[in-house]
Amino acid sequence: MPEHSFTGGEHVRNGGDVVVETLTALGTTHIFGIPGQHALGLFDAIRRSDLRFVSSRVENNSAFNADGYARATGEVAVMFVSTGPGALTALGALQEPYTTGVPVLVISAQIPRRGLGGQKNGLLHQIDDQQRSAQNVTKSTVVVRDAAHIPSAIADAWALAQSVPAGPVWVEIPQDVLLEPAGIPPVQDVAASVVARPARAELIAEAARLLAGAERPVIVAGGGVRRSATGRTELVRVAEALGAPVVSTAGGKGAIDFAHPLSAASWIEDRFTTELMEDADVLLVVGSTIGEVTSNYFTFAPRGTLIQIDAEPRALGSNYPVLGIHADAGLALGALADALPEPHPDAVARGAAIAADLRARVEARLAAQDLATEQEVLRQLRGAVPSDAQTFWDMTIAGYWAWSAWDPQDGEFHSAQGAGGLGFAFPAALAAAIGTGRRTLAVSGDGGGMYSVAELATARQHDADVTWLIVDDGGYGILREYMVGAFGQATATELARPDFVKLAEAFGIPAHTATVDTLGETIARTFTQPGPAVVVLPAVLRMFELT
Template sequence: MVTGAGRLLEVLGAHGVEVVFGLPGAHNLPVWEVLRGSGIRLVGVRHEQTAVYAADGYARATGRLGVAIVTTGPGAANCLAATGEAMASGSPVLVLATDIPSTLRRPGEYRGVLHEPRDQRAMFLPVVKGGWTIRSAEALGTYADSAALLAATAPQGPVYLGIPTDFLTADAGPWSKIPTSGQTAPPLDGALDLVRASTRPLIWAGGGAQRAGAGPAVAELADRLDAPIVTTYGARGLVDHPHVVHGPVHLPAVGALWDEADLVIGIGSDFDGMMTQNWLQPAPRKLLSVNLHAVRNYPPDVAVRGDARLVTAALSRALPRRDRAGTAERVAELNAAVRAAVVEDEPRVVGLLDALEGRRVVADMCVAGYWVGGFGRVTRPRGLAYPVGWGTLGFGFPAALGAALAGRVVAVCGDGGFLYACGDLATAHQERLPVTVVLVDDGGYGMLRYDQVAAGHPPHGVDLHTPDFVALARSFGVPASEVDGFGAEFAARLDECAADEGPNVLVVRAALKPPPNTSPRWYRRVRT
């Protein structure tokens, strides 16, 4: 007999899953038993929210399915914020949560069973791509297969699967994997006409291009069109190319590329509010959208619904190479201007940005993270994970735990957000995860302090008593040190941390001004 727990692990293995993140509970212990000899690595965490954040970080770093296994009721509820971030950022995450025994459930009636939710699936539906509660042990294999396939199929996103605990020890019966088919590029006639008619095209590459692995195709298209490339937060590091702008459109000099373009080619982007300053960027003169689903924030003149890599590569093959018009030189000058603007605006952050260049980074929703997300030089695909999708504070450290399974990663956190999951320093130590936490301590919620002061109010409720972070990390067995600011000592310490094999923490005492890509400093304003 193959039990439900055994079938679940069999399905995960069939989808190439090599690691899962989770926290045990009375209802999901049968899964822990089969994990023992399954060959799938279990990374045990200290909070269910961490399990989903870590699965998300793993998915962003590797492009593979991230799996979180949690227990019933309150354990499942703890996952919701992290699942919402995965949904907003298009991360392929499978949330596997147990439910109370099917024999104790009465539809429409709350009985007070341990951990009983009234409708656990309903809690997740607003923040997942799809979700089911299994109705029989025999259906477990098929539903788990469908859920894993749905999460990993573009457009990717989290999927919830609820499993009544008694099904984990019952006979799962037979199962056969659902067949899948490949994708092809759709017709391009209207798109080609639009591109051929343009003289000043701009390529706007988003997270969908990153998830599709469209970097080489985007580079080739930029070469053929002699067009500059602007990348959204989700596409940082997509391509290392002379036409890539190393700053956000929240700077007027970069935003001018959008204003001047007679065609914007949006590849894998929905043109969300955080990138467009809540759509205060004017509608493009012409817009070609390459996306898997309809884009409504700016209605396109032509929409090609398909995989970003396949469609972009097909566009390149069908277009002649244009004469060089100085785009590389203009972008180089623009990048130098971006750098000069950063030095003038906040010289204290330059050392952080320089020290992080070339490293894999996970940034939290903190002032230092905003600088990294907007102005950090990312030189590799999937080299930056940034929670701007939903904007969940506390993402950085737990997501980095998952990303660390793809190699050494730096988590840039503030003193407020780090405390959300500081207990998982125990996970980092126990699993010997190669993560360096750069913990920027400004004594509170620096962004919110800035908001209050900018509105003419004295700070209130945003200055925090913070612990001795070095002593805290060391109490978990994690090496830690501290420096003042992002000068030469910081750079040297970061190099030492990166050369270590396990986790470490570098506390930086510094208070930074928020960057221009944060909403209080957006240069486009509502006209009155």
């Protein structure tokens, strides 16, 4: 039996209640997770609150739920997990928000205090150091040993999760602390101060001097621009002041509207884009590490000066020599826009011509390849999905295409390219739908889709307005393509898989099989009906040539 089991009589306010009171005071409305023995005090406390609990079926999907909810709503997402296997199962998925900068607060139960410290008490779920296991995928970890410490520990974690660079934080509370009577008054007012990260004045002055003297400035907009409250607005101010074409990374897609004349879109894996970046005499990189994908797999060889703005200090100069500015993207760009001189009247027109020429050359390269099916799939999807819809993409060939080809229009684009794990799209999209009250789209392959099939139950239980497109090519399609290209044949990429339509129907979810030609109308129909829906597209897609 769990310690402090219910034995009848009136409930005595305990540590679990303090947790829920604190979260409520901070503005939390939803909790994601799965109950577990050591966490029962947390879940019982939810019953006495107005919080809405969304139960996934696997803890890693709870983390993807929280990730998607935070991205879609802009709020800190909260998840409850239990000890040992439950906590450890969540860690793989937490790598994505940690890498991508998404604010998630994990409250994990722990074994009773007497079992902490590495001794072997034979307690269920006991591991040597659960807190240390979480350190690789979180900004901070803390163990709470007394109910009086709960409000400040959670408030500090709440603020840290949002302070740039944002990311997951981890609070552990032992079972006995959750169940013992709380000797503090009910929590009503909690202060959580989010730290701003402005740029240093001398760095902005030097960056402004370099950019004002540039003849061929180019901007690379990464995910940090999107995550910043003012990033998009200030990015446009700087781009227009310089007349600089703006290349969006996969994570930065939507940082500048693709319809803006200075947008060079996001064909970040195409050599023409790489050459544009290389030719810049001053390249301003904002909110990006210039990592593997953005550098076109480290073929990027800059010839000019690089200025890098990033809230994560470890990203500065990590791949190329830069003038590094450690700051929130929006704050730094705003200061930079204020410091730049008045633009030449023809500056935007010159930059727009460069951006338009790049996009035309990329399209011409694609037209010379046999990619009609792949382009039609993206065309059908873009025509069917409302312009303001949020879309979530797994690590699948369709998702890789979307990194470059998908125009988010008035919506938001989310993918798992930060950590590259499978199974992100569907649980993230269903939580986003619950959080926003708007239908979302998830896109997976059949391989990645198998990571998420259990969450069909979650979608049905909570009637999430989510459309899940599964592109069924019979295996791990992108790995098949990589292996054939590298070794002449693929090994271990072909998969037995279920009839996804019948599987969805077994959960009580409407499901449809589409062809490439009927994909758009099938997807569009799901956006007119409530609740979850599954669309299966049997198709083998290929990647475009990257050079």
